Amino acid sequence: MQFSFILVESEVPENLGAAARALNTMGHTDLRLVRPRCDRTTEKAQVLAHGSQALLNAAPIYQHLSKALHDIDLACATTARHRYEKYRYISVRELPQHLQAKGESLQRVAFVFGGERSGLNRQDIDHCDLITTIPQRNPHPSLNLAQAVMVYSFMFSESQAVVQIKDQRLNRDPMPPLEYASLKHSSLRLMERIGLADRYQKYVTRSLALLGREDLYLLHNIRACIDRTLDRLEAKQDGSDHADS
Numbered sequence: 001m002q003f004s005f006i007l008v009e010s011e012v013p014e015n016l017g018a019a020a021r022a023l024n025t026m027g028h029t030d031l032r033l034v035r036p037r038c039d040r041t042t043e044k045a046q047v048l049a050h051g052s053q054a055l056l057n058a059a060p061i062y063q064h065l066s067k068a069l070h071d072i073d074l075a076c077a078t079t080a081r082h083r084y085e086k087y088r089y090i091s092v093r094e095l096p097q098h099l100q101a102k103g104e105s106l107q108r109v110a111f112v113f114g115g116e117r118s119g120l121n122r123q124d125i126d127h128c129d130l131i132t133t134i135p136q137r138n139p140h141p142s143l144n145l146a147q148a149v150m151v152y153s154f155m156f157s158e159s160q161a162v163v164q165i166k167d168q169r170l171n172r173d174p175m176p177p178l179e180y181a182s183l184k185h186s187s188l189r190l191m192e193r194i195g196l197a198d199r200y201q202k203y204v205t206r207s208l209a210l211l212g213r214e215d216l217y218l219l220h221n222i223r224a225c226i227d228r229t230l231d232r233l234e235a236k237q238d239g240s241d242h243a244d245s
Contacts, residue, residue, distance in 0.1 A: 001099065003156050004030040005149060006068050006075075008124055009115035013038040017048030020056035026150075026157035031059040032068045034124075037115065045084035048146075065112065065124045072110040074099070077120055077128035078152065082144035090132045092155055100168045112150050116145050183216055184208055186223055193230065 006021055010016055016038065023031055039045070040056055049056045051155060062068040069075050076095065088096055099109060112128055114120035125131065134151055143151070184205055191201045211219070 002030070003028055003108055004032060004072060004108060004110040006032045006063060006065070006110050006112045006152065007145070007149075008034040008112060008120060008143065009037055010113075010143070011037045011043035011116050013040065013042045013146040014048045015116065017039045017050070017056060018053040019149040020049045020059070022146060022150040022153050024055050026050035026153040028153055029055065029159065032091045032100060032110075033059050033061045034065050034068050035063060036061060047130070052072075057066040069110060069127060071108060073106045073108050074130070075110045075112055075128040077112050077125045077131045079114070079119055079125075079131055079150060080136070081134050083103055088130070091132055092132055092134050092151060096155060108217075109156075111149075111156075113145060113148060117118075129222070168224050183220055183223070186227075187219070190223055190227060 005019070005028060007016065010019075010033065010146060015035075016036070017040075020031055023029070033040070040059070045056065046053055060068075076090075089245065102233060111132075112120065114124065120128075129233075135149060136142070187204060187208065188201060191204065196204075208219075
């Protein structure tokens, strides 16, 4: 099952950028715009897209929602408020199971979001097959448009999303051998100084080999601080011993 995200009459460029970023992070690639009331090429939109500008800029623009739904099997209108007309509202929590129950009869599903002021109008809702909503403990204020897109993009990307177990910021560079050796020897001296058992010293030195450049720098500072503190304590103790003698 593939998913499309359609934004109708969006007015805030920042929301366009943030929505594109949300989709990109969750592995979605199909963003469509209907009658946008703001310019996606503005700096505000592009800055909020942050690494997802290609997705935002490639989104096709339609004048009518029906045209944007030309290849969609089932369209889900999203809303934050109940309408005067009698509709059945499906929670975003229940929606995955609801769609999965339809099996292979669904190939492409669209989530349709209205503008920031009043959401989807009745004509656009009539083009959709069902209405879905995000349950809120407090009905006011409603979620921001980009936040709503994030919720739906996450709910329907669990098979694509992966947990980032590797710290890209800290371990992006290999450890310089000379700096590692320096830290290893100074750490061993410190552990011997405080009387740490040999087996724990081995655990520490093996762990050092797995660290990145910024971890190395941090531990150098911690080790130096501990050494200076111990030096002061020993100097103070020596002074006391001399005074007593």
